Amino acid sequence: MKESxxxxxxxxxxxxxxxxxxxxxxxxxFPPVCNRRGKMHVCNPCYLVSEDHASPVLLWDAYVFxxxxxxxxxxxxxxxxxxxLLLQKHCDYIASYGSKKDDYEYCITEYLRMSGMYWGLxxxxxxxxxxxMDKDQVLQFIQQCQHECGGISxxxxxxxxxxxxxxxxxxxxxxxxxxMVNVEKVVEYVRSLQQDDGSFYGDKWGEVDTRxxxxxxxxxxxxxxxxxxxxxxxxxxVVTCMNFDGGFGCRPGSESHAGxxxxxxxTLAITGNLHHINADLLGWWLCERQLPSGGLNGRPEKMPxxxxxxxxxxxxxxxxxxxxxxxxxxxxxxxxxxxEETGGVSDRPGNIVDPFHTLFGVCGLSLLGNETxxxxxxxxxxxxxxxxxxxxxxxLL
Amino acid sequence: MATDSRGSRLLSDLNSxxxxxxxxxxxxxxxxxxxxxxxxxxxxxxxxxGLEMWSVRILYDHAYNTLMAWRQKEAHAKFLxxxxxxxxxxxxxxxxxxxxxxxxIRKELVESSDLNLLDDLKxxxxxxxxxxxxxxxxxxxxxxxxxxxxxxxxxxxxxxxxTGSLYNDFVxxxxxxxxxxxxxxNFLLMENNLHGMNQQTDFHEVMRREMNVCRKAGExxxxxxxxWSHRSWVxxxxxxxxxQVLIGELHVTEAWVRQHISDxxxxxxxxxxxxxxxxxxxxxxxxxxxxxxxxxxxxxQIVVDLLKSFSGHEAIWYHxxxxxxxxxxxxxxxxxxxxxxxLPDGYDQDLPIKTSQKKTKxxxxxxxxxxxxxxxxxxxxxxxxxxxxxxxxxxxxxxxQKSCRS
Numbered sequence: 082m083k084e085s086x087x088x089x090x091x092x093x094x095x096x097x098x099x100x101x102x103x104x105x106x107x108x109x110x111f112p113p114v115c116n117r118r119g120k121m122h123v124c125n126p127c128y129l130v131s132e133d134h135a136s137p138v139l140l141w142d143a144y145v146f147x148x149x150x151x152x153x154x155x156x157x158x159x160x161x162x163x164x165x166l167l168l169q170k171h172c173d174y175i176a177s178y179g180s181k182k183d184d185y186e187y188c189i190t191e192y193l194r195m196s197g198m199y200w201g202l203x204x205x206x207x208x209x210x211x212x213x214m215d216k217d218q219v220l221q222f223i224q225q226c227q228h229e230c231g232g233i234s235x236x237x238x239x240x241x242x243x244x245x246x247x248x249x250x251x252x253x254x255x256x257x258x259x260x261m262v263n264v265e266k267v268v269e270y271v272r273s274l275q276q277d278d279g280s281f282y283g284d285k286w287g288e289v290d291t292r293x294x295x296x297x298x299x300x301x302x303x304x305x306x307x308x309x310x311x312x313x314x315x316x317x318x319v320v321t322c323m324n325f326d327g328g329f330g331c332r333p334g335s336e337s338h339a340g341x342x343x344x345x346x347x348t349l350a351i352t353g354n355l356h357h358i359n360a361d362l363l364g365w366w367l368c369e370r371q372l373p374s375g376g377l378n379g380r381p382e383k384m385p386x387x388x389x390x391x392x393x394x395x396x397x398x399x400x401x402x403x404x405x406x407x408x409x410x411x412x413x414x415x416x417x418x419x420x421e422e423t424g425g426v427s428d429r430p431g432n433i434v435d436p437f438h439t440l441f442g443v444c445g446l447s448l449l450g451n452e453t454x455x456x457x458x459x460x461x462x463x464x465x466x467x468x469x470x471x472x473x474x475x476x477l478l
Numbered sequence: 479m480a481t482d483s484r485g486s487r488l489l490s491d492l493n494s495x496x497x498x499x500x501x502x503x504x505x506x507x508x509x510x511x512x513x514x515x516x517x518x519x520x521x522x523x524x525x526x527x528g529l530e531m532w533s534v535r536i537l538y539d540h541a542y543n544t545l546m547a548w549r550q551k552e553a554h555a556k557f558l559x560x561x562x563x564x565x566x567x568x569x570x571x572x573x574x575x576x577x578x579x580x581x582x583i584r585k586e587l588v589e590s591s592d593l594n595l596l597d598d599l600k601x602x603x604x605x606x607x608x609x610x611x612x613x614x615x616x617x618x619x620x621x622x623x624x625x626x627x628x629x630x631x632x633x634x635x636x637x638x639x640x641t642g643s644l645y646n647d648f649v650x651x652x653x654x655x656x657x658x659x660x661x662x663x664n665f666l667l668m669e670n671n672l673h674g675m676n677q678q679t680d681f682h683e684v685m686r687r688e689m690n691v692c693r694k695a696g697e698x699x700x701x702x703x704x705x706w707s708h709r710s711w712v713x714x715x716x717x718x719x720x721x722q723v724l725i726g727e728l729h730v731t732e733a734w735v736r737q738h739i740s741d742x743x744x745x746x747x748x749x750x751x752x753x754x755x756x757x758x759x760x761x762x763x764x765x766x767x768x769x770x771x772x773x774x775x776x777x778x779q780i781v782v783d784l785l786k787s788f789s790g791h792e793a794i795w796y797h798x799x800x801x802x803x804x805x806x807x808x809x810x811x812x813x814x815x816x817x818x819x820x821l822p823d824g825y826d827q828d829l830p831i832k833t834s835q836k837k838t839k840x841x842x843x844x845x846x847x848x849x850x851x852x853x854x855x856x857x858x859x860x861x862x863x864x865x866x867x868x869x870x871x872x873x874x875x876x877x878x879q880k881s882c883r884s
Contacts, residue, residue: 153790153866154740185535188542192577238550239579284578286585287624288617325803326796334714334753335707336746362881369873381742381792383701 154384155372156429162417166446167424168453171439172210174424175201178436194236195226197436199248204440206255206464207447207455220261223249230273231266232284242284243274243296250300251463254471264304271297272309279314290331291322295344298351299461303471307352316354319345327362339370339379343392346399347460355400355478364402367393375410376429386428387418387438390445391462398448398459401478408449415442485540488533491520492572493565495527502527504607505572507534534573541569545580560592568601575605575612585621595622595629596684603691610699616708620715623688627716630681688712689727693734696744706743710750719754721761727751728773732780739788745797752777752804771808777801785859789867795874799881802851806882809847813840848882 178201181187190197198219205211226234226249232241233249246267253259274282274297281293294315301307321333322345328337329345342363349355370377370393376385377393390411397403417430418438425434426442440462447457456465460475496502503525510530513519519530529537545566547555558566563583570580587593599622605615689712695705717723728751735744752773755762759770781798788794852875859871 185539188539189574192574192579235578238546240582242578283617286582286617286621288620325800331703331707332711334710334750336703336743338703365877365880380701380703381796382740 153373154378154382155374156376156385158374158413158417158430162413162430163419163421164413164416166416166451166453167419167421168208170421170424171419171426171443172205172208172213172424174434175205175436175439176210176213191236192239193245195223195233195245195248195252196235198222199251200436200440202252202255203463204436204443206467207443207457209455211255216256219252220256220258223252224261227262227266230285231263231268231270233262233267240284241270243271243281243293243300244283246270247296247300250303251461254303255463255467257467257470259304264306268301268304268306268309271301275310275315277314279311279316279318281315291319291329291341291348292331292344294319295348298348302351302473303461305472312352316349316352316357319348320354320357323357326366327359327364328366336380337366339367339377339389339392339396342367343396346396350399350460350475350477353476355476358400358478360400360402360478364397364400364405367397367402368405371406371411375407375412375414377406377411384429385414387415387426387445388428388441390415391441391448394445394448395459395462399477403448412446412449412451415445418442484533485536488519488537489541489565489569491518492529492537492569495520495522496568498522499525501525502604505529505604506608507531537569538573541566542574542577542580545570545583549579549583560587560590563587564593571605571615572608575609576614578614581614581618585618588622588625595626598622599626599684599688603687606691606695606705607698610695611702611704613704616704619688619691619708620711623712623716626684685712685716688716696734696741697738700738700741701743703743706747709747713751713754719758721755721758721765724751724755724758725762725766725768728755736780736784739784739791740793742793742796745793745800748777749797749800756804771805774801774804774808778805789862789864790870792870795870798874799877802878803882805847806844809840809844813844816840848878851878 179187179198202211202214202219205214222237223233225237226239226241226245228234228241230241232243233246234241235245239245249262250259250267253261271281274284274293276282276289279294280289280291281297282289283293283296297310298307298312298315301309319329322329322331322335322341324330324337326337329342330336330338331341335341346355346358346363349357369381370379370389372378372385374385376387377389378385379389379392394403394406394411397406414430415426418426418428418432419442420427420434423434425436426439427434428438443454444457444462447454448459457463458465458468459477461468461473499522502522505527506529508519508521508528508530510519510532512532513530519533521528521530544556544558545563548558548563556562564587567580567583567587570577571584574580584593584598588595588598599619602615602619602622606612609615689709692705692709692712696702696709699705713719713723713727728748731744731748731751735741735748738744755773756770762768762770778798778801781794781801784791784794785798855871855875859867862868
């Protein structure tokens with residue numbers, strides 16, 4: 082065969098070790114990799130001989146093999162995995178998360194604190210326990226994060242950015258308290274970041290990304306002020322980021338990415354322009370993100386990750402194709418990512434939990450129809466009742 | 479406090495490491511969880527810097543808190559001069575590459591000429607060696623590069639207006655080696671002033687190094703979305719998608735994708751190049767006597783080769799989707815071209831009929847193209863025992879039959 086003459090292909094190192102390796106995993110040949118909670122993850126390549134005795138292939142940990150020894154980037158969910166939803170544990174996890182303020186992790190994540198608070202507060206509301214959070218402290222914090230220019234920063238003393246401005250407005254909407262900040266100035270800030278081609282800068286330093294288009298549009302629509310920007314060019318720019326596969330990237334010509342797709346589809350949904358989307362083509366691409374384990378990845382040949390239960394599933398919901406996914410398998414995957422001891426949800430089974438994946442795991446389950454969680458709005462990633470209260474009604478496909 | 483004095487001592491250790499060796503090109507945290515000996519936890523060897531794990535937190539706490547207190551103009555905050563700010567922000571982003579505010583402080587220092595732009599590009603490359611997908615690090619680089627290009631354009635033309643022709647003029651391809659990726663490990667040019675004598679060579683050297691940074695980041699972290707989209711940003715914003723550069727990049731990334739068959743981002747970069755080459759197909763023909771259609775056929779040959787050698791890789795199949803729909807588009811545009819030729823008729827009564835026949839023939843060609851493709855994939859991949867590869871092939875066939883019918 083020709084294989085022996087070619088270099089072994091480089092294959093992506095994975096981030097997690099499957100809890101239960103399939104029998105084909107060349108038994109026990111893996112280096113001592115540990116990624117269990119709190120331990121350092123060492124990612125060592127190792128050589129394995131595949132079952133059909135082809136040439137040795139350079140492999141990384143965390144591969145599942147099919148019968149021919151082909152690596153498929155996925156995880157195996159063990160039979161012992163958690164199968165029921167531990168809502169109360171997740172509530173306790175989120176409620177105690179902010180109390181460990183001396184924690185190094187808490188300090189090192191300060192640069193995105195505002196989004197972190199949005200994740201925690203939103204998931205608490207979806208689980209019906211928002212009242213456990215210190216509302217006054219949150220509102221006061223947001224006030225202190227608004228800058229002279231109107232923009233809002235991730236934390237006190239940090240620089241303002243559209244990402245955190247949206248998170249702040251989402252939290253204020255959750256609490257029905259947008260007047261806590263100077264709304265007129267927020268609107269002015271967002272408006273000031275729009276460019277002639279319709280795109281948005283993330284802040285005054287000039288980075289362009291379709292994520293920022295979503296931030297701008299979502300933020301202004303929550304404030305009822307979409308009129309402040311040029312919606313037509315906003316839409317035009319987003320449409321120029323559409324690819325031949327129906328997906329969207331961060332800029333025109335950029336690779337399709339489930340997170341960017343969510344932002345672009347969301348922007349088109351809010352502005353009433355979903356007709357630009359080729360729902361069959363995009364739905365096809367999105368459905369191909371589902372792996373044999375049931376989990377979803379964000380791009381071809383990437384590992385499954387709970388957060389894509391949100392980006393992919395919400396996009397499918399918006400374009401009316403959510404029934405194309407195997408819901409049962411996805412639910413099983415998300416439930417397996419819970420930590421039954423500490424509460425919270427991680428990216429993949431067995432990894433360390435965080436508020437980000439906890440929110441998107443719970444939101445995914447809500448979209449899949451779990452009735453113990455409040456219905457989530459697929460465009461804003463906020464409870465549907467909050468969006469209704471804000472007077473927003475969107476037409477989805 | 480004890481922690482405080484340790485923090486500032488660690489910071490000065492770090493500063494002296496960078497002073498001793500300005501060419502540190504990699505760093506990492508060493509798995510030493512507690513201080514074991516009475517020595518500095520910083521290790522410097524052959525341009526590699528190691529920090530013992532236990533010290534990272536102390537260093538970060540100190541640098542971050544001092545810097546942010548200054549930023550907030552807190553009453554107790556120390557007065558910090560530009561050197562302090564450079565070293566504190568350096569310590570912060572080495573540990574936490576996505577601290578937006580620390581990078582912004584460095585932007586302000588570049589604006590005030592307290593920090594050399596090229597030095598900061600070099601420092602960003604170091605940060606990427608450990609955080610190869612850090613979005614804020616790439617974002618900062620784009621800002622630096624925009625500023626650098628503007629600076630070069632305005633000084634080379636004595637004007638600040640930037641037009642397309644200026645770019646083309648500036649990016650004179652006679653002077654450039656196609657192989658932008660060639661190893662550029664000597665940083666001699668870093669010492670040069672921005673307005674130095676060999677500015678044009680400098681520009682190409684800076685860009686060549688930028689490509690190298692992207693390549694390394696792409697290798698350190700597979701399917702590195704930010705690295706590859708940064709690379710295409712550079713091609714567009716620093717090289718104005720000049721056809722020579724596109725062709726050069728198409729050439730150098732071929733070997734790369736052949737060795738990184740799971741990396742969809744690498745394949746997509748080639749899609750980006752091909753799409754932009756297509757937009758300049760006329761120039762391609764005039765200047766290089768190259769035919770876009772042939773490039774696409776060649777790309778299909780690469781795909782076919784890879785699929786033959788490596789079974790079960792979705793990324794290659796996805797690339798095939800792009801290549802095949804590009805072939806279909808070529809087919810369509812040929813049909814449209816025939817239609818346009820047929821417009822100015824009049825003296826030859828038969829011409830419209832002839833061209834319409836030709837048009838139907840081309841439409842048929844598209845059907846033939848599709849049939850051939852389906853046949854070739856079925857023959858080569860559907861009869862094998864490998865069910866996973868067969869599944870991918872089937873998904874491909876479904877896709878082309880749905881998406882590429884005329």
